Amino acid sequence: MLNKSEQKILTIKSGYDYFEFISISKLLKVAPAKYSKAYQCVDADDNDLNYFIFYQIDIILRAIDELHQYLDIQSHAYNEMNEILNQSDLKDKLNFIQIDIVKVAMKNAGKIFRANEIAVEYDIAINTARTYLSKLVEYKILAPYKEGRIKAYIAPANLQELLKR
Secondary structure: OOOHHHHHHHHHHOOOHHHHHOOHHHHHHHOHHHHHHHHHHHHHOOOOOHHHHHHHHHHHHHHHHHHHHHHHHHHHHHHHHHHHHHHOOOOOOOOHHHHHHHHHHHHOOOOEEEHHHHHHHHOOOHHHHHHHHHHHHHOOOOEEEEEOOEEEEEOOOOHHHHHHO
């Protein structure tokens, strides 16, 4: 059976899709002296790259761990949002687009929603977008306000508490 490090290396070799999202530069920036030492060891040991390669692999593995932690946090937040929505009285009253808007609003207190942006994002008519947003106001999920002549909608900071009632 492969250990954790071997599994990670195997997934990278197998086309691990998330590899492009890891950040090694952040970890290198935290300890530049170690990076420099790894580089100097190559020079001091007749260009033997072992120390430098091992150091880089360690950095990559730490970056992958950080990505996994980040994804776990995001997954937990997503599941929590879904649970709040599923326990809400509004669950059966909202369509897919409205639910998606609510999820965005829950993640981004103070986010501004405009009918024209919703229409473009979800490929729906602007009047349909206005109707969806107006229903969310009616359910007290969004608050309306005017931007000149345009009606906009803002996500309240206490949206999760409002949905839990």
